[in-house]
Amino acid sequence: xxxxxxxxxxxxxxxxxxxxxxxxxxxxxxxxxxxxxxxxxxxxxxxxxxxxxxxxxxxxxxxxxxxxxxxxxxxxxxxxxxxxxxxxxxxxxxxxxxxxxxxxxxxxxxxxxxxxxxxxxxxxxxxxxxxxxxxxxxxxxxxxxxxxxxxxxxxxxxxxxxxxxxxxxxxxxxxxxxxxxxxxxxxxxxxxxxxxxxxxxxxxxxxxxxxxxxxxxxxxxxxxxxxxxxxxxxxxxxxxxxxxxxxxxxxxxxxxxxxxxxxxxxxxxxxxxxxxxxxxxxxxxxxxxxxxxxxxxxxxxxxxxxxxxxxxxxxxxxxxxxxxxxxxxxxxxxxxxxxxxxxxxxxxxxxxxxxxxxxxxxxxxxxxxxxxxxxxxxxxxxxxxxxxxxxxxxxxxxxxxxxxxxxxxxxxxxxxxxxxxxxxxxxxxxxxxxxxxxxxxxxxxxxxxxxxxxxxxxxxxxxxxxxxxxxxxxxxxxxxxxxxxxxxxxxxxxxxxxxxxxxxxxxxxxxxxxxxxxxxxxxxxxxxxxxxxxxxxxxxxxxxxxxxxxxxxxxxxxxxxxxxxxxxxxxxxxxxxxxxxxxxxxxxxxxxxxxxxxxxxxxxxxxxxxxxxxxxxxxxxxxxxxxxxxxxxxxxxxxxxxxxxxxxxxxxxxxxxxxxxxxxxxxxxxxxxxxxxxxxxxxxxxxxxxxxxxxxxxxxxxxxxxxxxxxxxxxxxxxxxxxxxxxxxxxxxxxxxxxxxxxxxxxxxxxxxxxxxxxxxxxxxxxxxxxxxxxxxxxxxxxxxx
Numbered sequence: 001x002x003x004x005x006x007x008x009x010x011x012x013x014x015x016x017x018x019x020x021x022x023x024x025x026x027x028x029x030x031x032x033x034x035x036x037x038x039x040x041x042x043x044x045x046x047x048x049x050x051x052x053x054x055x056x057x058x059x060x061x062x063x064x065x066x067x068x069x070x071x072x073x074x075x076x077x078x079x080x081x082x083x084x085x086x087x088x089x090x091x092x093x094x095x096x097x098x099x100x101x102x103x104x105x106x107x108x109x110x111x112x113x114x115x116x117x118x119x120x121x122x123x124x125x126x127x128x129x130x131x132x133x134x135x136x137x138x139x140x141x142x143x144x145x146x147x148x149x150x151x152x153x154x155x156x157x158x159x160x161x162x163x164x165x166x167x168x169x170x171x172x173x174x175x176x177x178x179x180x181x182x183x184x185x186x187x188x189x190x191x192x193x194x195x196x197x198x199x200x201x202x203x204x205x206x207x208x209x210x211x212x213x214x215x216x217x218x219x220x221x222x223x224x225x226x227x228x229x230x231x232x233x234x235x236x237x238x239x240x241x242x243x244x245x246x247x248x249x250x251x252x253x254x255x256x257x258x259x260x261x262x263x264x265x266x267x268x269x270x271x272x273x274x275x276x277x278x279x280x281x282x283x284x285x286x287x288x289x290x291x292x293x294x295x296x297x298x299x300x301x302x303x304x305x306x307x308x309x310x311x312x313x314x315x316x317x318x319x320x321x322x323x324x325x326x327x328x329x330x331x332x333x334x335x336x337x338x339x340x341x342x343x344x345x346x347x348x349x350x351x352x353x354x355x356x357x358x359x360x361x362x363x364x365x366x367x368x369x370x371x372x373x374x375x376x377x378x379x380x381x382x383x384x385x386x387x388x389x390x391x392x393x394x395x396x397x398x399x400x401x402x403x404x405x406x407x408x409x410x411x412x413x414x415x416x417x418x419x420x421x422x423x424x425x426x427x428x429x430x431x432x433x434x435x436x437x438x439x440x441x442x443x444x445x446x447x448x449x450x451x452x453x454x455x456x457x458x459x460x461x462x463x464x465x466x467x468x469x470x471x472x473x474x475x476x477x478x479x480x481x482x483x484x485x486x487x488x489x490x491x492x493x494x495x496x497x498x499x500x501x502x503x504x505x506x507x508x509x510x511x512x513x514x515x516x517x518x519x520x521x522x523x524x525x526x527x528x529x530x531x532x533x534x535x536x537x538x539x540x541x542x543x544x545x546x547x548x549x550x551x552x553x554x555x556x557x558x559x560x561x562x563x564x565x566x567x568x569x570x571x572x573x574x575x576x577x578x579x580x581x582x583x584x585x586x587x588x589x590x591x592x593x594x595x596x597x598x599x600x601x602x603x604x605x606x607x608x609x610x611x612x613x614x615x616x617x618x619x620x621x622x623x624x625x626x627x628x629x630x631x632x633x634x635x636x637x638x639x640x641x642x643x644x645x646x647x648x649x650x651x652x653x654x655x656x657x658x659x660x661x662x663x664x665x666x667x668x669x670x671x672x673x674x675x676x677x678x679x680x681x682x683x684x685x686x687x688x689x690x691x692x693x694x695x696x697x698x699x700x701x702x703x704x705x706x707x708x709x710x711x712x713x714x715x716x717x718x719x720x721x722x723x724x725x726x727x728x729x730x731x732x733x734x735x736x737x738x739x740x741x742x743x744x745x746x747x748x749x750x751x752x753x754x755x756x757x758x759x760x761x762x763x764x765x766x767x768x769x770x771x772x773x774x775x776x777x778x779x780x781x782x783x784x785x786x
Contacts (some may be wrong), residue, residue, distance in 0.1 A: 007057035009097075012049055012088035019555040020050045026551045027054035031289055031520030032064070035549035036540060038295075040528040040759060042557040043731050048078070048085045048293070051522045052262070055289040056089065056100055059261050066289045066519055071264040073293035074301055075669035079104065082264050082293070083232055090231045099231040102262035103253065105269055105280075106235045111249035113177040113205060113239065120188045129452050131250070134188070134203040136444060141191055141202055142210055148191055150210035154246065157189040157204035178240040205248040212247060219255030222247070227256055258282040267298070271514055272305045284514070290521035294669070296528055296720045299507060299537050306510045309478070309501040310454075310461050312493065315372045317454035318436070322365035325442045329358055347442055354438045356431075364435045367419070367428045368458060374418055378402060378477060379498050394495035402477035405470070407697035413475040415500075416466070429466030433459040465502055471704065474503045474697035503694055505701035512539020516546075526727055527720040529554065529759040536706050556761030563736045564729070565781035566765040568755075569595050569774055570747035574612065574684030582619040589619075591771055592683045595742045596620060597627040602778040603738060605655050605678025610662035610725040612686045620683070621659040628657065635660035651676050662686040667725035679738040680726045685745055685754055687718040719757040722746075736785055738778060741766060 007024050008016070016024070019041065027037040031054065041047045055069035071082050083104060090099040108131050109115050114122040122130045142150040174181040182205075190199030212222035224245040227233060233241070233256070242249035257263060257280060269280045276284060292298055310318075328343035351358065382402055383390045390397060404413035419429075436459025443453060465475065478499040487494035504510065515521075515538070528534045531552050535541045544550045557564075571591040572578055578588040600607050607630070611617040614637050621634035633650055635643070635658065643665055650658045655678075660666045663686060688695055695714070702709030722741060729737035741747075745754045747768035755763055769777050 007053050009094060010056045010060065010089060010100075011053045012085060012092050016050075017046055017558065019553075019558065020046045020053075023047075023050045023553055023555070024054045024057075026553055027051065027522050028058060030549050030551045031055075031058055031066070033549050034286070034520050035551065036515065036520055036543065037522045037524075037551045037553065038528060038531055038534060038540060039522055039524040039553045039555075040526065040531065041524060041553070041555040042526055042761075043727060044558050044733065045555045047524045047526075048081050049088070051291040051293075051524060052082065052085055052089060054522065055291060056261065058289055065287055067287040068258075068260065068283070069262045069289045069291060070270065070283050070518075071262065071291045071293065072267050072270055073264075074267050074297050075294050077669050077671055078293050079264060079266075083234060086232045086262060086264075098229055100262060101228055101230065101260040102232040102264065103227075103238065103256050103260045104232075104234045105253065105257075105263060105265035108250050110235050111239050111242075111253065113175060113182060113243045113249070114188070116177045116239065117175065117186070119175060119186045131203075133451075134201060135206050137200055138202040138206045138210065141200060142207065150207045153189075153191060153202055153207040154204055154211055156191065157184050157207070158246070177243050178236045180240045180244040182243045183246040203248070205243065205246065206251065208245070208247040209251040219251070220259050223252060223255050223259075227260065232262075233260075254279060267292075267301045268305055271302045271510065284517045286517070286519035288518050288521075290515070290518040292521070292523040294525050295523040295534075295538075296525040296717075296724070298511060298523070300717065302511050303504055303507040306507055307501070307503045308461050308464055309499045310458050311500075312372065312375055312498040314454045314457060315368055315375070315500075318439075318458040319365060319368045319372065321439050321443060321453060321455045322361055322368065322435075325439050326358065326361050326365060343446060346446055350438055350442045350445070354434070354441075356435060356438050360427075360431055360435055361439070363424075363428050364432050364459075367424050367432075367462075370422060370424075371415070371419075374415065375477065375498055375500070379479065379492050379496065382479075383492060390492070391490045394489075394492070397479075397481065397492075397495045399481050400479040401693045402479065403693035403697075404475045404477065407474060407693040408700045410471040410700070412470055415475065426466070429462055432462035435459055461500065461502060465500075468502070472504065472506045472509075472701055474505055474694060474701075476501050476503070476693060503697065505698045506705050508537050508539045508542075508705070511537075512542045515539060516543060516548075520548075527723040529720075529762075530716065530757055533706075533712050533716050537702075537712055554759045554761075556759070557730065557765075559730055559733045559735070561765075562784075563734075564739065564765075565737075565777065566726075566739045566762075566767065567741070567769045567774065567777055568746040568766040569740060569742040570744050570768055570770050571595055571742050573745055573752075574743050582615055592742055593620070593623045593627070595740070595771060595774055596681050596683065597624060598775050598778065599679050599681045599738065599740055600624060600628045600630060600657050602775065602782060603655075603679040604782065605675060605737075606650060606672075607655075607657045608667070608672070608677055608680045608725070608728060609657060609659040610667050610680070610682040610686070610722070611659065612662060612684045614661045614664070616683070617659045617661050621657075624657055624659065630654075631656045633658045635664055635666055637661070637664070662721050662725055663688070667721070667728065670728065671731070672728045673731050674735065677729050677737065679740065680729045681740040681742060682722045682725050683742045685715070685718050685743055686721050687714050690714065715754060716757055719754050723758070723762070738781060739766075740774075 023039060030037050058064045058066040059069060073079050086100060086102050109124045109127045112122065112127050112131060114120045115124065115127040140146055141148045142153060175184050175186045184204045188201045189204055190201050192199040209222055212224065213219065214221045224247060225241045238252060239249045242252040263283060268275050270276060325347055329347050332344040404415055405411050436455035439455040440453040478501045480497045480499060482497045484494055535550065540550045572588040574588060574592055580586060596609055609620060611620050618634055621632050624632045633646060633656055635646060650656055662682060698713050699709035702713040706712045726739040729739050745752055749755060
């Protein structure tokens with residue numbers, strides 16, 4: 001059998017499920033015609049193996065134009081699943097086949113040897129700025145006009161280690177990471193300076209990469225280890241192989257991207273404009289078979305990635321940067337020499353090369369300064385109007401949105417109108433991005449400081465703010481609660497970060513345009529239904545209209561039906577209009593409290609309760625504390641470490657109840673395998689706050705684009721959230737549990753029912769039950785498991 005004859009030779013198990021066989025063949029068939037497979041598959045379908053098999057089969061087929069598979073997932077647990085399935089595939093390949101080469105993409109903090117070991121003053125908080133600064137210095141030392149070569153820098157760093165060791169100095173050790181010693185000291189080396197001053201820090205790992213890079217610039221030739229037969233290279237293995245040779249792991253990652261057969265990464269590796277332009281661009285063509293995992297998150301994640309914004313502090317920093325570039329020339333023009341002629345010559349040279357005038361810099365600087373003053377005026381006016389006496393207690397201020405137009409009526413925003421009235425026309429908006437890039441080049445050349453420059457980000461936003469339309473994009477001021485002791489005690493800046501935000505309301509074009517770059521692929525999730533809506537909001541319908549086929553598949557749970565009970569409780573709708581505030585007592589709250597308490601009391605194991613918000617979760621936790629015997633844990637919006645501690649507490653010891661927001665991090669992507677979870681219950685349809693100006697703008701934009709904005713932008717994503725939460729219960733063929741949805745909209749086929757947004761197998765499983773029959777249904781199920 002040759003690699004092109006049958007995908008079963010790639011498939012990692014002896015026999016595929018019927019769904020996998022059908023899905024692989026559908027994916028291969030559509031991709032051969034440059035098309036896509038949209039796949040909803042319940043847990044246990046084997047989606048990861050299905051997608052990898054289809055993609056690798058096409059890559060290995062000499063009659064196919066595909067050269068690689070790009071896997072995109074937003075959940076770390078799923079990333080690990082793809083890694084495991086790749087290892088399973090390699091373990092099962094015919095003996096005379098080479099292993100599938102694969103690599104996992106991670107951030108610099110995960111692969112920088114200094115950052116991983118928290119050495120040389122480099123850690124997670126500064127690794128990006130420090131890395132860029134060290135790379136620039138290393139290139140400057142070893143490049144044209146530098147006083148060293150890359151090889152000389154490497155030898156200097158290695159000699160420093162050897163010299164200290166030879167001297168017999170106590171306590172000398174190599175920098176070690178990923179269990180591998182490197183050839184360098186734990187401290188960064190310096191070049192030059194001698195006895196009279198400090199030298200220039202450089203990165204020896206990057207210097208080694210530059211030394212190994214051939215003249216033709218092909219990075220793959222700088223890789224000092226065999227990767228073709230290495231199989232999967234995960235982050236730790238990449239660091240071990242690279243750092244052990246003394247070369248830069250992140251540079252090795254970039255060098256290997258076009259060379260391996262499978263690349264596993266995150267959505268931003270394909271959809272973030274900056275990352276795609278600077279790091280992963282070689283993946284974005286028709287020789288790539290793309291797998292979008294957890295594709296129900298594609299629309300909201302890409303919306304965030306293609307939206308933009310800058311904070312008040314960034315505007316301030318950009319103004320300062322512009323001033324630092326303007327001053328040397330301005331002072332010299334006035335006959336002042338305090339800034340030195342070198343700086344002025346540097347600025348003039350950069351401006352001349354970029355064809356930017358000093359007056360343009362001054363215009364952009366003045367605009368940024370006046371814009372910041374206008375932001376200050378608007379925030380102050382908002383606080384005076386909505387929070388009289390706000391200066392007396394800044395701790396009482398809360399997050400807020402200040403729309404710059406009516407979110408339901410597309411029109412020019414108020415800041416654009418202000419700028420026009422103030423005399424700032426097209427020139428300042430259009431040139432701001434170019435000016436920002438020049439400012440960065442000047443300051444990076446003139447200053448030793450390693451920092452992320454603000455001017456380029458501000459310039460990009462101003463250019464986009466002016467250029468993009470007012471129908472698909474919504475502009476507002478966002479006030480985010482912070483606390484900055486350096487600001488005056490009566491300033492709103494002490495309590496708030498004000499952010500100019502430019503939201504892409506309809507990311508379908510951005511998604512569709514990127515998918516069009518690939519040769520084909522699979523978009524898959526356990527919750528894509530209804531597929532008709534998914535196709536609209538991700539641009540798949542547009543691709544199909546351009547002649548690229550889109551096939552659909554929906555596979556239900558294949559585990560024994562006798563192991564699960566699925567109920568939709570016909571309780572009053574859990575909407576704000578019905579339930580009111582958390583301190584109210586009414587029929588709606590009582591009905592939902594009764595239903596959840598019944599699930600907790602009858603379940604012999606852990607119960608997960610999903611509520612529409614963290615505030616409602618806190619209310620429900622209080623109710624359960626009073627009505628049930630099992631310990632109750634309540635999740636809050638918190639740091640990752642606190643969430644991990646909460647999960648560990650939930651999984652350990654006696655049976656407990658965990659109450660969380662359905663929009664939090666504990667209802668998606670968390671592994672509740674085995675006996676970790678016996679029941680999940682969701683109260684209400686978790687539609688996001690419809691009073692938010694941003695939500696209104698998105699709904700209005702979807703109304704125009706797709707006809708029913710409330711359905712496509714709000715209801716469908718909310719139902720997917722609920723389905724993700726209840727999907728945590730049954731994760732394997734031996735697992736037993738209960739799934740309960742509490743709200744009449746799940747139970748009735750009424751005008752506002754959401755049952756139509758479930759695929760047919762799920763609609764059949766979630767049988768409606770009246771509140772007074774819930775206990776009977778639960779007890780009957782659990783009695784049947786004994």
